[in-house]
Amino acid sequence: MRAALPATAVGIGLRRPHLSSLLALAEGGPDFLELAPENWIGVGGRWGRGLAALGERFPLVCHGLSLSLGGPDPLDSTLLAEVSLFLKEHDVRIYSDHLAATSAEGAQLYDLMPLPFTAEVVAHTAARIRAVQDVLGRRIAIENISYYGALGGELSEAAFLTAVLAEADCDLLLDVNNVYVNSINHGYDPRAFIAALPAERVVYYHLAGHYRQAENLLVDTHGAAVPEPVWALFEWTCQTIGPRPTVIERDFHLPPLSALLAEASRARSILQRSGFSA
Numbered sequence: 027m028r029a030a031l032p033a034t035a036v037g038i039g040l041r042r043p044h045l046s047s048l049l050a051l052a053e054g055g056p057d058f059l060e061l062a063p064e065n066w067i068g069v070g071g072r073w074g075r076g077l078a079a080l081g082e083r084f085p086l087v088c089h090g091l092s093l094s095l096g097g098p099d100p101l102d103s104t105l106l107a108e109v110s111l112f113l114k115e116h117d118v119r120i121y122s123d124h125l126a127a128t129s130a131e132g133a134q135l136y137d138l139m140p141l142p143f144t145a146e147v148v149a150h151t152a153a154r155i156r157a158v159q160d161v162l163g164r165r166i167a168i169e170n171i172s173y174y175g176a177l178g179g180e181l182s183e184a185a186f187l188t189a190v191l192a193e194a195d196c197d198l199l200l201d202v203n204n205v206y207v208n209s210i211n212h213g214y215d216p217r218a219f220i221a222a223l224p225a226e227r228v229v230y231y232h233l234a235g236h237y238r239q240a241e242n243l244l245v246d247t248h249g250a251a252v253p254e255p256v257w258a259l260f261e262w263t264c265q266t267i268g269p270r271p272t273v274i275e276r277d278f279h280l281p282p283l284s285a286l287l288a289e290a291s292r293a294r295s296i297l298q299r300s301g302f303s304a
């Protein structure tokens with residue numbers, strides 16, 4: 027049985043430039059690390075040894091990039107077998123991927139394509155998530171993505187997400203920045219969206235920064251510090267849903283590790299004062 031992360035634990039995404047700084051930390055580090063298995067499967071040598079050493083010191087969670095849970099192609103059984111082994115080898119606490127399509131006709135899109143919000147797509151995607159969970163022998167979490175062109179459908183986004191979670195019987199990685207970005211770009215109330223989700227399925231949160239291209243157009247870049255409106259929405263979410271393990275995501279314009287740890291510390295304070303007993 028995998029040990030659960032404390033609800034007030036805060037992790038950061040593992041990026042290779044930070045690997046040696048993480049190993050050199052004496053104290054005050056992250057509570058856990060998140061990594062993309064696709065970036066680490068089969069990696070040996072110096073990086074492989076570094077990952078093994080980090081795994082001795084920090085609990086790991088995995089956030090996948092390419093399962094294409096809502097996509098049209100057959101599930102990638104080779105990738106699934108590799109991921110299954112990786113999760114066991116590194117005692118990974120949580121495995122998540124995106125509620126999106128990431129490949130089509132055998133080609134990786136290297137992007138997260140949104141899904142139409144329809145009952146047909148709910149059934150298709152939920153069946154694939156159940157198949158993934160059967161292969162892995164564990165529950166997975168799916169992440170709400172940011173998207174820029176809605177594909178339509180008879181369901182609202184929250185109803186679609188809730189239906190997939192119920193039909194697949196899986197968990198939710200709630201990306202608070204993605205909700206905020208979508209709320210600006212698509213003109214909805216982010217609090218109403220979050221309040222409509224099943225709180226009991228939320229197993230962890232993501233926080234990230236974005237780029238403001240125009241007043242009503244935000245781009246989810248993961249290339250900046252978490253901005254104040256996202257912190258405010260995160261605090262409200264913690265008070266409404268409760269504290270959950272949280273990851274500070276940062277993929278571009280990597281700051282020094284100390285800057286990410288300062289954001290992690292702020293997130294931890296918010297989780298601790300959320301008013302729920304952890």
Ligand SMILES: [Fe+2]
Binds near residue numbers: 169201232275
């Ligand atoms: Fe995310």
